[in-house]
Amino acid sequence: MRIGIVGAGMIGGTLARLFVGAGHEVTVSNSRGPATLRQMVEELGPRAHAATVDQAARFGEVVVLAVPWRTPQALPPAELLQGKVVVDAMNPYAEGGGMVELGESTSSEETRKRLPGARLVKAFNTIWYQHLGTRGRTDLPLDERHAVFVAGDDDEAKATVSRLIQEIGFAPIDTGGLRDGGRRQQPGTPLYNRILTGAEARALVNAAEG
Numbered sequence: 150m151r152i153g154i155v156g157a158g159m160i161g162g163t164l165a166r167l168f169v170g171a172g173h174e175v176t177v178s179n180s181r182g183p184a185t186l187r188q189m190v191e192e193l194g195p196r197a198h199a200a201t202v203d204q205a206a207r208f209g210e211v212v213v214l215a216v217p218w219r220t221p222q223a224l225p226p227a228e229l230l231q232g233k234v235v236v237d238a239m240n241p242y243a244e245g246g247g248m249v250e251l252g253e254s255t256s257s258e259e260t261r262k263r264l265p266g267a268r269l270v271k272a273f274n275t276i277w278y279q280h281l282g283t284r285g286r287t288d289l290p291l292d293e294r295h296a297v298f299v300a301g302d303d304d305e306a307k308a309t310v311s312r313l314i315q316e317i318g319f320a321p322i323d324t325g326g327l328r329d330g331g332r333r334q335q336p337g338t339p340l341y342n343r344i345l346t347g348a349e350a351r352a353l354v355n356a357a358e359g
């Protein structure tokens with residue numbers, strides 16, 4: 150699969166390495182331009198490329214958003230993501246700490262408003278990048294793997310992202326649609342930044358769904 154990554158820091162850079170390791174073709178991008186990513190892609194090998202944000206968006210069949218949520222100018226133009234599976238890994242941290250006040254809304258619903266036409270899936274936002282980088286285990290059954298949560302309203306897009314999660318050694322756990330599932334995945338919830346197996350995570354989600 151061709152995967153575009155917007156934001157090649159702790160979470161985007163870790164995902165790039167894992168996706169390349171699983172055999173995918175990856176294009177990474179950041180705010181400073183492709184020249185600053187040369188060393189990263191050299192280390193990742195021939196399946197990794199560095200490009201601008203717009204090029205990474207065009208390249209990806211799946212596009213991962215791994216930039217600060219509070220800087221919408223970091224996102225590619227919505228027209229480049231029309232019909233694409235787009236993964237929102239972002240959390241709404243404010244500049245200098247704390248959370249952006251969103252009232253009744255959630256950060257991924259706001260992302261969807263910014264990117265109409267994208268097939269948005271909220272994923273990877275609950276897992277600390279060091280756990281993501283080290284805890285994937287393709288040798289374990291799903292119930293025993295570290296859980297990675299997914300939320301979204303497009304079942305096919307969610308299935309695509311869930312397959313990618315499995316391929317890099319984690320257990321995808323569906324929390325529901327973008328609104329309610331996305332809310333379950335927010336910072337401060339029982340699912341956020343916890344070490345949970347697939348079986349434990351599913352039990353927690355089922356209990357939350359009541």
Ligand SMILES: NC(=O)c1ccc[n+]([C@@H]2O[C@H](COP(=O)([O-])OP(=O)(O)OC[C@H]3O[C@@H](n4cnc5c(N)ncnc54)[C@H](OP(=O)(O)O)[C@@H]3O)[C@@H](O)[C@H]2O)c1
Pocket residue numbers: 155156157158159160161178179180181182202214215216217218220222223224238239240241242273274275276277278279
């Ligand atoms: N760190 C984690 O463990 C973790 C876990 C789950 C979710 N997240 C979420 O993932 C997102 C990224 O976090 P991170 O920890 O990976 O941050 P990070 O290491 O600071 O990386 C941020 C990336 O976004 C890029 N960026 C910033 N402004 C940009 C712009 N205007 N245009 C294009 N790219 C821009 C940066 O590019 P430059 O380097 O060129 O500035 C950098 O590549 C956040 O929304 C965070 O909440 C983080």
